[in-house]
Amino acid sequence: MNESIDSLMNEVRRFPPSEEFRAESVVDASIYDAAEADRLQFWADRARELHWHEEFTQVLDWQPPHAKWFYDGKINVAYNCLDRHVEAGNGDRVAFHWEGEPGDQRKITYAEMTAEVKRLANVMLGLGIRKGDRVAIYMPMIPESVAAMLACARIGATHTTVFGGFSPQNLRMRVDDADAKLVITVDGFNRKGKVFALKPTVDTALEAEGHNVENVLVVRRGENEIDWNAGRDIWYHEAMADAEPEHVAEGMEAEHPLFILYTSGTTGNPKGILHTSAGYLTQAAYTHRIVFDIKPERDVFWCTADVGWVTGHSYVVYGPMANGVTQVMSEGTFDTPTPHRPWQMIERYGVTVFYTAPTAIRTFMKIGREYPQESDLSSLRVLGTVGEPINPEAWMWYRDVIGGGKTPVVDTWWQTETGAIMISPLAGVTELTPGSAEHVIPGIEIGILNEKGEPVPQGQGGLLTITSPWPGMLRTIWGDDKRYRETYWEKFGDKYFAGDGARIDDNGDIWLLGRVDDVMNVSGHRLSTAEIESSLVAHEATAEAAVVGASDATTGQAVVAFVILKSRFEQTKSVEEAEAILRKHVADDIGAIARPRQVFIVPDLPKTRSGKIMRRLLRDLAEGREVGDTTTLADGSVVKAIQEQMR
Ligand code: ATP
Ligand code: MG
Numbered sequence: 001m002n003e004s005i006d007s008l009m010n011e012v013r014r015f016p017p018s019e020e021f022r023a024e025s026v027v028d029a030s031i032y033d034a035a036e037a038d039r040l041q042f043w044a045d046r047a048r049e050l051h052w053h054e055e056f057t058q059v060l061d062w063q064p065p066h067a068k069w070f071y072d073g074k075i076n077v078a079y080n081c082l083d084r085h086v087e088a089g090n091g092d093r094v095a096f097h098w099e100g101e102p103g104d105q106r107k108i109t110y111a112e113m114t115a116e117v118k119r120l121a122n123v124m125l126g127l128g129i130r131k132g133d134r135v136a137i138y139m140p141m142i143p144e145s146v147a148a149m150l151a152c153a154r155i156g157a158t159h160t161t162v163f164g165g166f167s168p169q170n171l172r173m174r175v176d177d178a179d180a181k182l183v184i185t186v187d188g189f190n191r192k193g194k195v196f197a198l199k200p201t202v203d204t205a206l207e208a209e210g211h212n213v214e215n216v217l218v219v220r221r222g223e224n225e226i227d228w229n230a231g232r233d234i235w236y237h238e239a240m241a242d243a244e245p246e247h248v249a250e251g252m253e254a255e256h257p258l259f260i261l262y263t264s265g266t267t268g269n270p271k272g273i274l275h276t277s278a279g280y281l282t283q284a285a286y287t288h289r290i291v292f293d294i295k296p297e298r299d300v301f302w303c304t305a306d307v308g309w310v311t312g313h314s315y316v317v318y319g320p321m322a323n324g325v326t327q328v329m330s331e332g333t334f335d336t337p338t339p340h341r342p343w344q345m346i347e348r349y350g351v352t353v354f355y356t357a358p359t360a361i362r363t364f365m366k367i368g369r370e371y372p373q374e375s376d377l378s379s380l381r382v383l384g385t386v387g388e389p390i391n392p393e394a395w396m397w398y399r400d401v402i403g404g405g406k407t408p409v410v411d412t413w414w415q416t417e418t419g420a421i422m423i424s425p426l427a428g429v430t431e432l433t434p435g436s437a438e439h440v441i442p443g444i445e446i447g448i449l450n451e452k453g454e455p456v457p458q459g460q461g462g463l464l465t466i467t468s469p470w471p472g473m474l475r476t477i478w479g480d481d482k483r484y485r486e487t488y489w490e491k492f493g494d495k496y497f498a499g500d501g502a503r504i505d506d507n508g509d510i511w512l513l514g515r516v517d518d519v520m521n522v523s524g525h526r527l528s529t530a531e532i533e534s535s536l537v538a539h540e541a542t543a544e545a546a547v548v549g550a551s552d553a554t555t556g557q558a559v560v561a562f563v564i565l566k567s568r569f570e571q572t573k574s575v576e577e578a579e580a581i582l583r584k585h586v587a588d589d590i591g592a593i594a595r596p597r598q599v600f601i602v603p604d605l606p607k608t609r610s611g612k613i614m615r616r617l618l619r620d621l622a623e624g625r626e627v628g629d630t631t632t633l634a635d636g637s638v639v640k641a642i643q644e645q646m647r
Pocket of ligand 1: 263264265266267268269270271310385386387388389390411412413414415416417437498499500512514515610612
């Protein structure tokens, strides 16, 4: 398997930022030269934009595959996200405009958030939590979740957040792996018009012996009845009322563990990714500022990611709060009480920058432009996306319908492992091409290689690697350094192997091609999933599409597509007609080699709880195998529904 990945797409549309936009931008193109001139100096300068309890003198210690950044300095991450802004006179600035799903609203300033976190730090100290201990945070999108993460950071406890949709087994696996001493949770929260109880899940997860959780701190949110384990369970509001208000943040070692976060599990068993303090915060804050063109006195930022995922860490908590920007946060889902909700919130709070996932954008497309068009979205300046390749048609829709045909759309590529954005346009600098993530972030270096580790020629696809260490990089897999070495470094030695395919076109634009494991080999051509999916989505009948390679007697592998139709087409075309139309469309659009052998019209696609398509399960279905590990699947019934369609 030495060949590169073939390329089928040729996108010619170009969108430079307007002159007015460029003039107001926080950076210009010279930032690329500065980073190139002296990479380590460039990162040191970015790190010095933060507050240091003790200045660092060393920038990088790189013993592949282990890096230490700014390692003789001391820093407090929470101080950088809170006290610093209050001391600079910005305590009255709103940190969060928050809305509950039932419509209740809260406004929390930086001064109020600082006070909350100080008290909570004292509560945690009172419960015996010390620097180096682990705390599991199993919470919904409420301001207390942010406070919990920052309170951990403040006292040097390492947090591991667990997405609120996970089961008792999922939670227990993470509590055990991280060896957590404290769990912070809620009684329940609002989701799709109902109260969704969370505390009972914690009770079940902790039922069996063998864990070291001493206390469960419970925020009251759902007001649902819950069982109470006296001696272990503590109400948040009661503990906070009794806590000392003052807490002085101390500097932590730059490499002090900040959090452990388990990957989404798209490809298999989640990995406990360890991130440390100073390097991570440096890259999160810097990328947030330059990618989204953030001025705290101008912008209102809304990243819709849950704090249970890395995007919620880097672009709800650490990056934006280090930059002292005002944010919007919401509990529950986008379509409850009505699909107007996100657009009304953008109008209500004057959101200027909106950052979400392709899966959400495709859902917005599916339900129709009528909803966003009823709100005034003219405050929006920048739109962003992360999590999966964004198909050019979805990109255009996002820019036209949500961005009024004028906002830059930044497609940001990164991973739980990278900690922060690695490949992305800069909103005020880059000429945009729909569907392309454009360029590496200044200070980052990548290579696109073949299996032998040689660079592939420009224009061809290959394996995406990161060729030098970066400040936000993972430091190891928690408790399993062997797996860390094997997963990311075995293939290319001192180059990080990301697991994704990519291509740099003749203009120097970078295209993400999906996971390397998903690449198909059809009659000797290596095809990526992303391009064929983009072609399918470009057809007016398609709402969503996933493509896999299934073994085939004549071609080696054949392209098999799973397509969700837009409701309009579901009604007017038979399944057979739709399949024939889509097979022909792909062949006409990008070539006969990519024509799907089969197109299955399905009601839904298997996704992780973070909304990513799990192609490996579709491959199992396409090859008629028993489906593999489904523990990270959001909705188990989807597989069955697809199987029925395939009969
Ligand atoms: P696991 O590693 O457990 O299988 P995961 O890779 O889905 O889970 P994350 O770290 O949440 O967990 O996702 C990172 C992956 O998401 C990337 O490796 C890439 O495949 C995909 N991705 C993220 N952003 C983009 C983007 N802008 N374009 C294309 N793909 C993206
Ligand atoms: Mg991954």
